[in-house]
Amino acid sequence: MSERISIFRDTRHLQILAVLIAAAGAGAFWVRGQLVPPDWGKSGPYRESALAQIASDPHILTADNKCLTCHESVHEERKDSPHVAVRCMHCHGNGHEHMKVAEKGDYKKPETPAAWDNKFPSKVDLFVTKDRAICLSCHMKVLGMPESFKSIDVAKHLEEQGAENVDSPDVCFECHTGHSPGIE
Numbered sequence: 001m002s003e004r005i006s007i008f009r010d011t012r013h014l015q016i017l018a019v020l021i022a023a024a025g026a027g028a029f030w031v032r033g034q035l036v037p038p039d040w041g042k043s044g045p046y047r048e049s050a051l052a053q054i055a056s057d058p059h060i061l062t063a064d065n066k067c068l069t070c071h072e073s074v075h076e077e078r079k080d081s082p083h084v085a086v087r088c089m090h091c092h093g094n095g096h097e098h099m100k101v102a103e104k105g106d107y108k109k110p111e112t113p114a115a116w117d118n119k120f121p122s123k124v125d126l127f128v129t130k131d132r133a134i135c136l137s138c139h140m141k142v143l144g145m146p147e148s149f150k151s152i153d154v155a156k157h158l159e160e161q162g163a164e165n166v167d168s169p170d171v172c173f174e175c176h177t178g179h180s181p182g183i184e
C-alpha cells in the first residue's frame with residue numbers, strides 16, 4: 001500500500017501553479033478592461049469616437065480659392081507664373097482670423113504688415129514677408145532634390161546674378177517677386 005500514488009499529494013504543486021496562472025490571467029483581463037476604452041475596436045483597431053474627435057479639430061489648411069474670393073487680382077498676377085502651384089498660406093499664413101475679420105468688413109490694412117515669426121508653420125495668422133527663408137524652404141539646393149526642380153546654391157546664385165545686399169533677408173526681391181518670380 002505504501003506504493004500507492006497519492007494523486008492529491010503528487011500534483012499539488014501543479015494545482016498551485018494552475019491557480020496562480022488563472023489568477024494572473026483574470027487579473028490581466030481585468031486590467032485590460034480598465035485600460036481599453038469602451039468604443040475601441042468597434043470599427044477597426046482604434047476608438048470609434050476618435051473619428052468625430054479628429055474631424056472636429058480646427059483645420060489648419062486654407063484653400064487658395066477662399067483667399068481668391070476677395071483677392072482676385074492676385075490670381076491675375078499668379079496665373080501664368082510657375083508659382084501658381086504654391087499655396088497662399090505658405091507665404092502668408094493660414095489667414096483664418098484675417099478672413100473672419102474681412103468677412104465682417106472690418107479688416108483695415110495696418111501701416112506695417114504683421115511680421116513673420118520665422119516659424120513653419122507660423123503662429124502668426126497673416127503676415128507679409130520678403131524673408132528669403134520662405135523662398136529657400138523650397139529652392140535651396142539640397143541632396144535628394146530632383147535635378148529638374150529649380151533650386152539654387154544661394155551664395156553662388158547671388159554672386160553670379162550680382163546681388164547688392166547679399167546679407168539682407170530681403171535680397172531675393174532685388175530681382176524676383178513672390179507672386180510672379182520668373183525673370184522674363
Ligand code: HEC
Pocket residue numbers: 062066067068069070071088089092093094095096098099102103107108109110113114126127128
Ligand atoms: C472676405 C474677404 C477676404 C478674404 C477671404 C481674404 N482677404 Fe486678404 N484682405 C482682405 C482685405 C479687405 C484686405 C485689405 C486690403 C487693402 O486694404 O488693400 C486684405 C489684405 C490682405 C493682405 C495684405 C495684408 C496687409 O495687412 O498688408 C494679404 C497678404 C492677404 N490679404 C492675404 C490673404 C490670404 C492669404 C487669404 C486667404 C487665407 C485672404 N487674404 C483672404 C480681404 C480678404
Ligand code: HEC
Pocket residue numbers: 064067068071074075078083086087088089090091092128129130177178179
Ligand atoms: C511665394 C510666396 C507667395 C505666395 C505663394 C503668395 N504670395 Fe502674396 N505676397 C508675397 C510677397 C512677398 C508679398 C509682398 C509683395 C511686395 O510687397 O512686393 C505679397 C503680397 C500680397 C498681398 C498684398 C498686396 C500687395 O501686393 O502688396 C496680398 C493681398 C497677397 N500677397 C495675397 C496672396 C494670395 C491671395 C495668394 C494665393 C493666391 C498669395 N498672396 C500667394 C508672397 C507670396
Ligand code: HEC
Pocket residue numbers: 082083085086087090134135136137138139148149150172176177178181182183
Ligand atoms: C512652396 C514651395 C515654393 C516656395 C516657398 C517658393 N517657390 Fe519658387 N517655385 C516653386 C515651384 C514649384 C516652381 C516651379 C518649379 C519648376 O517648374 O521646376 C518655382 C519656380 C520659381 C522660379 C523659376 C521661375 C521661372 O520662370 O522658371 C523662381 C525664380 C522662383 N521660384 C523664385 C522664388 C522666390 C524668390 C521665392 C520666395 C519669395 C519662392 N520662389 C518661393 C516653389 C516654391
Ligand code: HEC
Pocket residue numbers: 132135136139149150151152154157158161162163164171172173174175176183
Ligand atoms: C541680382 C538679381 C537676383 C537676385 C538677388 C536673386 N536672383 Fe534668382 N535669378 C535671377 C535671374 C536673372 C535668374 C534667371 C537666371 C537664368 O535663367 O539663368 C534667376 C533664377 C532663379 C531661380 C531659377 C533657377 C533655375 O534653375 O532656373 C531660382 C529658384 C531663384 N532665382 C531663386 C532665388 C532666390 C531664392 C533668391 C534669394 C536668395 C534669388 N533668386 C536672388 C536673379 C536674381
